[in-house]
Amino acid sequence: xxxxxxxxxxxxxxxxxxxxxxxxxxxxxxxxxxxxxxxxxxxxxxxxxxxxxxxxxxxxxxxxxxxxxxxxxxxxxxxxxxxxxxxxxxxxxxxxxxxxxxxxxxxxxxxxxxxxxxxxxxxxxxxxxxxxxxxxxxxxxxxxxxxxxxxxxxxxxxxxxxxxxxxxxxxxxxxxxxxxxxxxxxxxxxxxxxxxxxxxxxxxxxxxxxxxxxxxxxxxxxxxxxxxxxxxxxxxxxxxxxxxxxxxxxxxxxxxxxxxxxxxxxxxxxxxxxxxxxxxxxxxxx
Amino acid sequence: xxxxxxxxxxxxxxxxxxxxxxxxxxxxxxxxxxxxxxxxxxxxxxxxxxxxxxxxxxxxxxxxxxxxxxxxxxxxxxxxxxxxxxxxxxxxxxxxxxxxxxxxxxxxxxxxxxxxxxxxxxxxxxxxxxxxxxxxxxxxxxxxxxxxxxxxxxxxxxxxxxxxxxxxxxxxxxxxxxxxxxxxxxxxxxxxxxxxxxxxxxxxxxxxxxxxxxxxxxxxxxxxxxxxxxxxxxxxxxxxxxxxxxxxxxxxxxxxxxxxxxxxxxxxxxxxxxxxxxxxxxxxxxxxxxxxxxxxxxxxxxxxxxxxxxxxxxxxxxxxxxxxxxxxxxxxxxxxxxxxxxxxxxxxxxxxxx
Numbered sequence: 111x112x113x114x115x116x117x118x119x120x121x122x123x124x125x126x127x128x129x130x131x132x133x134x135x136x137x138x139x140x141x142x143x144x145x146x147x148x149x150x151x152x153x154x155x156x157x158x159x160x161x162x163x164x165x166x167x168x169x170x171x172x173x174x175x176x177x178x179x180x181x182x183x184x185x186x187x188x189x190x191x192x193x194x195x196x197x198x199x200x201x202x203x204x205x206x207x208x209x210x211x212x213x214x215x216x217x218x219x220x221x222x223x224x225x226x227x228x229x230x231x232x233x234x235x236x237x238x239x240x241x242x243x244x245x246x247x248x249x250x251x252x253x254x255x256x257x258x259x260x261x262x263x264x265x266x267x268x269x270x271x272x273x274x275x276x277x278x279x280x281x282x283x284x285x286x287x288x289x290x291x292x293x294x295x296x297x298x299x300x301x302x303x304x305x306x307x308x309x310x311x312x313x314x315x316x317x318x319x320x321x322x323x324x325x326x327x328x329x330x331x332x333x334x335x336x337x338x339x340x341x342x343x344x345x346x347x348x349x350x351x352x353x354x355x356x357x358x359x360x361x362x363x364x365x366x367x368x369x370x371x372x373x374x375x376x377x378x379x380x381x382x383x384x385x386x387x388x389x390x391x392x393x394x395x396x
Numbered sequence: 397x398x399x400x401x402x403x404x405x406x407x408x409x410x411x412x413x414x415x416x417x418x419x420x421x422x423x424x425x426x427x428x429x430x431x432x433x434x435x436x437x438x439x440x441x442x443x444x445x446x447x448x449x450x451x452x453x454x455x456x457x458x459x460x461x462x463x464x465x466x467x468x469x470x471x472x473x474x475x476x477x478x479x480x481x482x483x484x485x486x487x488x489x490x491x492x493x494x495x496x497x498x499x500x501x502x503x504x505x506x507x508x509x510x511x512x513x514x515x516x517x518x519x520x521x522x523x524x525x526x527x528x529x530x531x532x533x534x535x536x537x538x539x540x541x542x543x544x545x546x547x548x549x550x551x552x553x554x555x556x557x558x559x560x561x562x563x564x565x566x567x568x569x570x571x572x573x574x575x576x577x578x579x580x581x582x583x584x585x586x587x588x589x590x591x592x593x594x595x596x597x598x599x600x601x602x603x604x605x606x607x608x609x610x611x612x613x614x615x616x617x618x619x620x621x622x623x624x625x626x627x628x629x630x631x632x633x634x635x636x637x638x639x640x641x642x643x644x645x646x647x648x649x650x651x652x653x654x655x656x657x658x659x660x661x662x663x664x665x666x667x668x669x670x671x672x673x674x675x676x677x678x679x680x681x682x683x684x685x686x687x688x689x690x691x692x693x694x695x696x697x698x699x700x701x702x703x704x705x706x707x708x709x710x711x712x713x714x715x716x717x718x719x720x721x722x723x724x725x726x727x728x729x730x731x732x733x734x735x736x737x738x739x740x741x742x743x744x745x746x747x748x749x750x
Contacts, residue, residue, distance in 0.1 A: 186744055189735040222477035222493065222500055225456045228427070230472050232466065232480020243427055243472055 121362025122175030124287050127341040130170040137254050139261040141165070144172040149184035153176055154313060156340075160195050165264060166216050171271040172315075174337075176288035176364050196226040203227055208241035215260035233243075260319050271319035275301060275308030278328035278349060281378055285335055286312040286342055289365050293335060296370040312342070318349065319347050326352045333357065333377055335365055397654035399633040418449040423458075425475040431466060436587035436613035440534060441473055443593045444503075450599055460488040463510040466541045467534035470505035484515025487522035490529045491715075495531050498716040501601065504531040508549040509539050512568050516548075520577040526605035532597075533608065534587075535570060536615035537622050544618035570610045571692040571707055574683065580710040581607035582688065584703065587614060588627035592704065594637070601707060607716040626702055636638045639691065639705030647701045651749075654678075654702075662690060664699055682709045 130142050141161050145154040158171040200206065201220040203226025211217055216291055220227040229241055237244035238252055273282070274297065285293040290311050297309040310325060312318070326346070327330055333342040335357035343356045357373050358366060423445040431437045450457065458476035462468035464483035471478025477500075481489045486504045494502040504522075511519045511533045522529055538556065539545040545558035549570065553562040560701065574582045581603040585593040594738040600607035612623040625631045637647040637655065645655035652668045654677040681687055688708035694700040713721075727733075 159564065186739045189739070221497075222459045223456055225454065228456055228476050230427075230478035232462075232471065232475075232478070233482075234469075235470070291531060360610060 112304045122179075122364060123337045123360055123362065124172075124289070124341065125338040125360070126173055127174065127286075127315065128344065129340065130172065131345065137258065138172060139167050139258055139316065141261055141264055142170040143314050144287045144312070145177055146287070146311055146313055148177050148180045148182050149346075150210060150313070152184070152187070156192065158315070160193070161264060161267075163195050163197050164216070165214060165260060166219065167261065172196040180288070180291075200224070200227060209240045210239050211256070214263060215256055251353060265314075265317040265320045266342050268314045268317075268319060270307075270321045271310055271312065271314075271318070271325055273308050274324055276306065277308070278350050279306035279308055280329070281305075281333055281374065282326065282329035283306045283307060283309045283333045283335065283374065284312060284342065284346065285309070286315060288359060289337065292365045292367050292370065296367045296374065299367070300374060305375070307374060307378075315342070315345070323350050326350050330373060331355060331377060333374055335370055335373075337365065382385065402408065409496040416454065416652070417506065418455065420445040420449060422455060423448045423475050425473055427472045429473050430469060431670075432617050434616040435466070436536065436615070437466060437470070438536060439587040439590055440593065440613065440719055441470065443590050443597060444474070444532075447594050447597045447601065450598060451501070457499065458501050458503065459490075459493055460505060461486045461493065462505040463507075463515055464541070465510045466536075467505050467507035467532075467613075470532075472661055484510050485518055486510070486515070487515065487518040487529060487531065491522060491525070491527050494528050495716050495719060497527065498720065502529050504529050506531065506533050507540075507547075508533065508535045508537060508568075508570070509547045510571060512548040512573070520573070523574055523577040523579040523606050523608060525715040526578075526580050526712050528604065529552075529606050530600050530603075531606065532600075533570060533609045533610050534613040535610050536613045536619055537567075537710050538615050538619035540615045540618050569692060569696060572689070572713070573697075574608045574610075575692055575708060578714050579608050579708070580605045581706070582708045583608070583706045584610045584612070586612040586623060586627055586704060588623075596706065599709075604717075605712055626704075630682065635701050637694075637701040637703050638705060639680050641680060641682045644674055644679050645703075646674065646677065653701075654731060660690075662694075662697075662700070664701075682706050684708075685710075 120158055122344045126153040127142070134140070143154055143158055154171055156171040161167070162169045195272055197219055200220045206218070206220065206228035208220060208226055208231070209217055220229065231241070234243045235245070235253060236242065236251045237246070237249055238256065244250070274294070283293055283297055293310060293311065296309055300307045308329070332346070332352055332354045334340070334346065334354050336342055339358050339360070343354045346352060348353055355377050357370065359369070402639050410673050420442070426637040429438070429441070453563045455476055458474070459478070460471035460474045461479045461481055462471050462475055463481055463486040468480060468486070471480055479489055485505055490502050490504050493500060506515065510723045511531070522531065535549055537547055537549045537551065539547050546554055546556040546558055546565070548557065549567045550563055550565070552566055555562050571582055571584055581600060583600065585596040587593070596609055607723070612626065614620065614623060625635050631649060637645050639645070646667070647653050652666060654665055654667055654672065654674065656663050656672060656676050657678050662678070665676070667674065687710060691703045691707055695702045
């Protein structure tokens with residue numbers, strides 16, 4: 111989990127999404143989630159721990175400077191209301207295989223100190239099931255797929271994406287992280303003036319919620335405001351092959367509602383084809 | 397918490413538990429060993445497997461953690477828990493394992509590149525913290541796994557694949573570095589001196605806190621003979637001095653040479669010409685940091701023998717001991733932790749219904 115995404119001057123931005131999604135040696139996917147509001151930081155930290163333990167994987171939790179410096183009323187939870195994070199530690203040496211997997215493709219938790227479960231983990235590829243060091247090319251290919259499937263499979267265990275407003279319409283604004291407040295208030299304002307605009311704020315970025323593809327297809331245009339040069343936009347385009355309109359500002363400050371509003375209205379008024387062409391040619395929606 | 401002098405860094409077998417008697421082969425895993433034929437690593441592996449049965453620690457309580465490099469394949473060959481970790485980061489992983497599970501005996505297998513270059517930062521801080529890790533650093537003065545580039549211990553001017561005209565880097569002296577980083581057990585041994593290596597390994601295993609052993613290891617493919625003068629029968633006696641606590645520093649083919657101190661300056665003297673006798677020689681004291689620091693320079697001093705053995709050993713509380721003590725004392729004062737109280741502490745308030 112990364113703490114604040116911190117540019118040198120420690121101002122708010124969202125420039126580490128691609129880094130945490132792809133910034134590793136080899137094919138080694140890891141889940142990425144992001145908090146939407148200051149209060150949501152607690153829940154998403156808890157969620158990160160749940161996923162990490164249940165799926166035996168590092169989890170990246172993204173927050174940003176705006177969330178760290180922001181505040182909101184938050185009902186302090188009772189510990190008894192927090193869902194238990196259960197972990198089963200293997201103790202039975204009978205038929206123990208360190209690289210066997212459960213229904214979620216997760217290996218057994220066999221921790222040092224337990225007699226009969228001695229085994230080795232680490233950087234060299236292991237034979238599926240047995241965990242022996244393996245140089246077999248087909249085994250390596252299979253293991254790469256297994257690890258990818260494990261992370262992809264987490265989509266079954268996270269909430270479906272919710273859409274604020276109508277489930278279809280002229281334009282869907284997709285945001286993530288600390289821009290939630292600015293984007294939601296802008297969408298509210300536009301909706302009050304009868305624009306057919308909806309909002310989806312993503313808290314799960316890898317894997318994406320499993321209904322996200324269908325949601326995207328229900329809107330004529332997809333508008334993605336970010337405090338970076340289009341990192342979520344890049345992920346959405348490559349994952350779902352949908353054209354998106356980007357809105358990117360990197361001033362170390364939160365997005366401004368007035369600017370967003372203007373850009374969304376402009377996007378709504380443009381011919382979709384021209385819109386995409388202008389996006390492709392790098393002019394964005396300025 | 398165990399008494400600091402108790403059984404040192406070695407985990408107890410558990411009250412009433414009958415420790416199984418092991419043989420060296422019980423610690424050999426069934427994985428194919430993939431080091432080059434003739435590699436010094438085989439000897440280090442064999443000596444570790446030989447001494448483990450003497451420790452009275454159940455096999456499942458041993459964890460071997462490594463970074464990247466030839467040396468770092470070590471955990472695969474041990475029938476124990478093992479983690480082949482991230483380049484240079486074995487001390488970080490091992491620190492977590494030991495802190496969370498103080499009853500485990502945690503070993504770190506690393507090399508000169510992994511420990512001193514890629515992981516230099518982790519290495520010095522593990523030593524400073526005196527966390528209960530046994531760090532075995534296989535020093536072959538070369539990057540072997542990547543086929544022969546100069547390492548942070550390669551001698552100045554060494555020609556390698558990455559330095560065709562010789563290095564222009566001064567090397568680290570690992571013993572000096574470990575002493576400077578406040579290590580509490582700093583030793584050196586050699587792959588080709590199995591008996592000595594076993595003794596040093598046993599003492600390291602029983603040390604409370606971080607134990608560091610620099611092990612001179614011959615890479616017979618990319619840096620063959622780097623330590624030949626120290627390991628070959630003919631040359632060894634005149635070039636190696638064994639450090640033994642409470643004993644004078646004597647060396648030479650006929651035990652005819654010694655080290656004496658002339659003020660702060662060490663001198664190599666002959667015991668043959670009648671001028672100096674054994675009583676005039678420096679008696680080694682492994683609890684003296686001053687002597688350790690002085691002796692650490694010998695391997696680079698012209699005309700001086702290279703010391704092997706325990707340079708320095710200090711009794712200091714380990715990180716995990718102090719952590720446990722702190723938790724205990726704070727718990728006694730303030731009671732066991734309460735998550736709900738913690739959540740409601742600080743700037744929280746209640747909104748009432750009316």
